[in-house]
Amino acid sequence: MADQAKGKKAESMFLGLAISDWMIWVVMILFILVYFVVTERMNSREEAAEERSEG
Amino acid sequence: MAIAVLILYLLAVIGIGFYMRRRVHNEKDYLAAGGKLGALVGGATLAATQMSAGTAIGSVGFHYNLGYNYSWIWLFIWASWVIMALVMAPKMKALFNSHGALTIPDLLGTRYESKVIRVIAVIILLFAFGLTIVAELVGGSYVLNVAFGVPETAGVLIIAAVFIFYTVLGGLFAIAYTDLLQMLVFAFGFAIAVPIVVSRAGGFVALNEKLASVDPSLVTIGMPLTTLFAVGFSFFVLLIGYPIIAIRFYSMRDNVTIRRAVGISFIFQMIIAVSVAFVGVSARVLYPNLETPDLSSPTIAMEVLPPILGGLLLAAILAAIQSTVSAVLLMLGSAVSHDIIKQVIGIELSERAQVNLTRAVVLVMGIIPIPFALNPLPLIQQIWINAAVLIGSAFAVVTLFGLIWKRATAVGAIVSMVGGIGTAAAWLLLGNPFGLNPVYVSIPVSLLGFFLGSLVTKPVSREALAPFFRDERERLTTEAAVPGYRQP
Secondary structure (H helix, E strand, O other), X not given: OHHHHHHHHHOOEEOOEEHHHHXXXXXXXXXXXXXXXXXHHHHHHXXXXXXXXXX | OHHXXXXXXXXXXXXXXXXXXXXXXXXXXXXXXXXXXXXHHHHHHHHHHHOOHHHHHHHHHHHHHHOHHHXXXXXXXXXXXXXXXXXXXXXXXHHHHHHOOOOHHHHHHHHOOOHHHHHHHXXXXXXXXXXXXXXXXXXHHXXXXXXXXXXXXXXXXXXXXXXXXXXXXXXXXXXXXXXXXXXXXXXXXXXHHHHHHHHHOOOHHXXXXXXXXXXHHHHOOOOOHHXXXXXXXXXXXXXXXXXXXXXXXXXXXXXXXXHHXXXXXXXXXXXXXXXXXXXXXXXXXXXXXXXXXXXXXXXXXXXXXXXHHHHHHHHHHHHHXXXXXXXXXXXXXXXXXXXXXXXXXXXXXXXXXXHHHXXXXXXXXXXXXXXXXXXXXXXXXXXXXXXXXXXXXXXXXXXXXXXXXOXXXXXXXXXXXHHHHHHHHHHHHOOOHHHOOOHHHHHXXXXXXXXXXXXXXXXXXXXXXXXXXXXXXXXXXXXXXXOOOOOO
């Protein structure tokens, strides 16, 4: 119980919502951004390789 | 007015199905949209296949009970999708291009050089996914009953008639384009509800304060982190190679399109993930004493939203249901007509006759679950979860590791599939001993059977590996070009 109370006390809030819950949306956005950055790099490499092989 | 919106939506998907029938000229068009889908339609159809009654009703109910933090589950699901997009999809697309593969049993049958594994895969798909059609029909009829008092029998028949109609006529072309409409309706229907329900609850801060007064964990850690991780990880494992999602990779233009489509599907999924969370927690504040949390979405649609938007939210729920059952239905139809009749029995038909045969099988497979949905089993919501456990336990290991480990053999794959699904079924029947999710037992059994069974049997031929491994392809090409030359 004491541990639980301690855990709850440590939870920081913003606009009535725990920071850990805000982090869900932040991580989602970052996940999608990183996914697009990485895969677009792969795509341009692949497209360049295709162009080279066609040329 | 709400019912008018719903009818308009149903007419629109019927119209798309009717229009798309003209684009179907052969089996490849019918089952894989000719392999020509672009990133937007591809992303929509991927997202739509992921969304089901479980999202539109079940997830909203989970947020009603647990608050915001259940949304972390989506990230586990996406991690699984990244593995599918980057590791599995390029090999599946290569198989589509080289061998005209159209189904998951096609993939397994070719990779493991085995008709037995093809038949086993079809039997598992028919049984496990057949159950999910029943669950979705029951979920949809429940929504129509709660919202408009439509008798549940009539609700089942209406929903089934619509998705069977467009699937039979237009195949994957119809499904993909109805999925695009359905995703737009789903994302827009839920997203537009958010500001209205939050403001009805008094605004964002007041909503959170009211939630905290009901139960402080609703704005902090509603689902304990260990449980969250255990549930999330089980989703992650189960969705690797999940057949109704993986099969979509065949239908997209190329690898670049597949990767973009997966990214677009993440955007759709994020909009929906955030929206269902807000609808769920707002319902908890506005209607704290609902008979069951599953009533959250229909109650918000009928009691809080203006009639047009309420109708849109209900259409969104039906869209989620129909997009999933149509995908399942096409996959089951192809399992019988393509895998069993064409590949295993070996009946060769003309292109036109093959399409018509598949249409007939799809029609029959759509009708079979209806009587079961009219006499629903208790705990119908649980069916989806159990079906997902059975499917993942059978397919996750053999599809992923078969595509990255050359030494995998048919015996290993069969032992893995049968061992995985058998263990999962036994664990479920025993009532999940020690409170342990079946996945944590079935996947280790599946992995063990896969590696042991493979290592004690003869490897598959290089010809079977060639579609999946570039170095094997190059070796075969070199050997063909230089007669008498054979690499070690």
